[in-house]
Amino acid sequence: MIIPRMMAGQNVMWPALLKGIKNWIQANMIVRPNLDPKFRLSKFSLGARQAFLTVSERIADGKVDSLQGLVTKEVLDSVKKATSSLSMADHELFRRQDSDIYLCFPYELGIIFEDNDPLKRWVEVMMVFHTLQGFEALQKDNVSVTDIQKKPIANKFLFANFKFSRNYSKGVKLEDSDWTINYINYFTPEGDFEEEKKKHEASSPPSSSSSST
Known part of the structure; x- marks a missing residue:
């Protein structure tokens, strides 16, 4: 099944070594000492994992409006638009359990400053999730990679x-600010393949045909 793209952006699948090193430096040498002494990337990842499960379940249940407060308005509108034409069976693809997650990692941590006001700053973390429905049962049954x-x-x-x-802006108390999801995109192997195929076709020069008389 190909899921309609929810928001513009490139599909991210795998960790990047240099980004991983930069993430560690940002988290431990900038965010924790200067912005949030309790911040731990490992602890954040656990919370992000739970947020992913919550969002996915509500989409599966067709309760997209209940995401208000967890996501930005732009995300809410995008998810509504992308899922409005899906059938009930299609919605079930989003239903995931914690045991279905076989890979979860922070891809990139960034600190964003506002050009006109250096006191305004945000921390943004991109998380990547790999899931397979029934993954735990497949492991117990020793299903081969070929069969998967x-x-x-x-x-x-x-x-x-x-x-x-x-929001970690100067003057904003930590207890008055919380993490908000400002970007969401789901994709399947089939959908990712089709997207890469389109990119390749768009970047390939048009074929020329020659004729002889």
């Missing part, structure tokens, strides 16, 4: 990119 790549199991994969943002 076949249908119908292959149709149960779901990947997601979530961005979380928190």
